[in-house]
Amino acid sequence: MDCIFCKIAAGEISADILHRDADLVAFRDLRPQAPVHLLIIPTKHIETVLDLQPGDDAVMGRMLRLADDLARSQGLEEKGFRLVINCKAHGGQEVYHLHLHLLGGRPMHWPPG
């Protein structure tokens, strides 16, 4: 599997890991767009959000709650943050392994890109 996020999940490529369990891994984005910019990925290789199956629902729900936990630990609970999933070219997806961006520490503008 030649997927950089699979390799991060497997510990084969180093990253600034903030959370790791059997289903989900969180680490800092290498090109942060906000004072806090984290990525949360499922350890399972899912190319895009369009590839989600019903069996993934529980982990996706947990992924959002992990974002909450990380936001709290990063001090973002009071002021808030933005969550983003990019899908394919128009979405701006660069790595084809589903990932949730968590951005905070500054006011995020509108439109969202």
Add this chain to the structure above:
Amino acid sequence: MDCIFCKIAAGEISADILHRDADLVAFRDLRPQAPVHLLIIPTKHIETVLDLQPGDDAVMGRMLRLADDLARSQGLEEKGFRLVINCKAHGGQEVYHLHLHLLGGRPMHWPPG
């Protein structure tokens, strides 16, 4: 309950509804930021993504797959799209009823706001 999204979910305020079931409702954003700009909400009143509970996981997973279905029906499957959840002031959340933005029909830029 004085929540505009609860009233849309209940049919008390009109909206351009694209999907409705017991758990989720989708409708067009009144101030679209892209050629396709939809909102998907849980019918249950959840103020922010920080208020999610483990019992919400399955519906949140299904919310992402409903976004997929809507993206396909709107012709966004090939080129892609962006999903956004705003949380509180820094996120740009305006209505305090959890909602997922689906934006597509144009290339979305980076950073996401």
